[in-house]
Amino acid sequence: MTIPPVYVVTGTPGTGKTTVSTILSERLGARHIELSKFSIEKGYVTEDDVKRDTKVVDMDALGSAVRDIIEKSALPVIVDGHYAHDLVDEPLISCLFVFRRQPWDLKGVLETRHYSNEKVWENLEAEIMGVITGEALELIPSSKVIEVDISGQSSDETAEQIYDLIEGGVALDKPIIDWVTYPETLRLLLSRPCTL
Ligand SMILES: Nc1ncnc2c1ncn2[C@@H]1O[C@H](COP(=O)(O)OP(=O)(O)OP(=O)(O)O)[C@@H](O)[C@H]1O
């Protein structure tokens, strides 16, 4: 069985995964699986967790459906979602991109989605702490994990950067991101309502 190149795009909600994956899939001629949409369309949502304002999916069933698509695809596959790093089997992954975004910029994006305050701050804290990078590095060898800081650039620029990396081996000039050291992060955390 020939496995096509598989690119996983993960990161905190609102970091631009779907926007960039859509552009990139056109550039690469790849199949794009947006996990949240795909799991609703195919009936893998088992519960609507109203309290946490999120959907619970059957990870086993979703994971095997995605594996099936990958194994049958003649095209490269992009799997996009904030739990994609936990869903695609490591040996299938060619490269995993963790999208990062300045938390003080991410806040506005999450607020325009009308998320609850709890959900906004849960995501901001996860981004500040680099939770998804940490999780990804526990599952995937670091040689396959690349953090992409999308802050201050357009989605086309981000897609082009990743395209150049995939097609031309052009390395991203980015160190591991640590928002904790930024004064803007401290200011953001000081604005956090203490009643959450
Ligand atoms: N450089 C960038 N790359 C991608 N998206 C960007 C960029 N700059 C701004 N955006 C904007 O960020 C917003 C969030 O993007 P998007 O919905 O793709 O995020 P997501 O990571 O897929 O979120 P979710 O996990 O909730 O699906 C969009 O309005 C998008 O246009």
Ligand SMILES: [Mg+2]
């Ligand atoms: Mg998305």
